[in-house]
Amino acid sequence: MPPVVLCDRQGYTQRLYPDRRVIPFDLDILGRRLPLAISYAQGPVILADLVPMARTLSDVLTGQLRVTLEGFDRSASCRVGCAHCCYYLVPVSPAEAFHLERKIRTLPPPQQRAIVGVFRMAGRRLLKRLPEYQLQHADTDRSAERLQRLSDWYASLHLACPFLVNNLCVIYNLRPLACREYWVTSAPDCCRIDGKTPPTLAPLPVRIAEVLTDVCAELEGESEPVLLPVALPFAESQPERCRRTWPAHVAVERFLDVLLHHAHRNSMADREGFCATDAATP
Template sequence: MAQETVRETDSPGVTAEFALPVGTATLRATVALPAGRTTLTQLLPIIQDIENTIVDQVTLEAEAAERPISCRAGCGACCRQLVPLSLFEAEALTEWLQTLPEDRIAHLRQRFHLALLALRDAGIMDRILDGAWMNDEEINTKLNIDYFHAGVACPFLENESCSIHAIRPLSCREYLVTSSPELCKDPAAHAIAGLQIPVRLSRALFAFGRQIEQDKRGWIPLVFLLAWGKSGAKPGDRVAGTGPEVLKLFLQEAEAHSGNADEEA
């Protein structure tokens, strides 16, 4: 069980110490949290920091085992996949988009529009919307392969680099490979050696999404972000409390997903 003790510091914040089992090790950290009402969405920067620490540790272990990560800046092969985006990350990205200058948001709107048109023309859009892939593993696998083969880059991929690297989704942070980057150009035809992350925090966010939406998925395809944002949804409001309360809830859910590295998105 994730342990947490909370001690007061300077108002209006508190600090929380926690321990999260990560594979055979335990991640122990102290984080500064808001003391007042906090939503799961507002906690995302802390969750991203925890994720980065886990990924850094797993990366070091892979290097020590002479299986270094082959992912590099400028290689965006994996950014042509169907990327699962939690509802809370969708909320945070929607708010971030609203802070951008008009010319930048217009540029991104165009990129999302073109990506959706390309998916429609490739026959992928109808298959995503009919939802059959959510209930059938074979259909899901085929959809993911065909999505990749459609070659539609994530709208945030610019010059083969992620233009939102610091705030990219957890599922992107968790996708790391140790095989040759060349193989990533066609993952259906090659065996890709993916790094196993002992605790995939994205799965905890998806679980909260399933709870509040009561659907089988609990996330949206990233390429639907702008359309989703128009709904004005605030999923974070449905997982809220004091900062320490929300962190504790999240860590409990994360621990429940520990060791499920191959778990279906």
């Protein structure tokens, strides 16, 4: 069993693995109370160990999002073969970058070489154009406006995700949290880089991509989301940082604190967001 997992509240995990600690918690998501728990092995963990649990939790929340959308007679317009959003800026947390690098290294050598080659090509193209962005926006502001400017600049490059092959994601089961949580209810063409109408996002009260980024920042003392096209070289260039450990209880408790803070902060807008979305979208 992985060092940190999302588990049931029935006690099965604790009976099968009595040496593991289980922390139960509740999330009120979109009008429904979700009883959940995190199980972890005693001992040290690295940031990458949080990623499988975070992905499972993200899948649980988006599953509830699907049910809630159906209650409003709506559904996500995302479909196999639609890849408009794969040209967007995709930030990942350092934990996801480290985990992705580890997973790629377990693939057969030919597949490894192919993925690494695509990453290098995408990274070179991005870095070649980076001075252009720096000249246009020579500031150190870390506000949402700065992130939007960076996102707009990245979109202008028409740089496809390194994992997009024939309009399909070749790492779909390992795709970043930001991709998992990007749900739209508007027409697919609204997601095009050159789309005339902006997409309508389905309101997800807690985005685990943001939670994990904040957890990494608090544990490491740095705030540094990573652009997906350079995630692999980012991880490869920092082997000591990849291997840095924390006591499992510290990492898990910090994750839960940040998660519950995000949930509480956004709790007042969850169902209201659905009503507004439903009224505004024909």
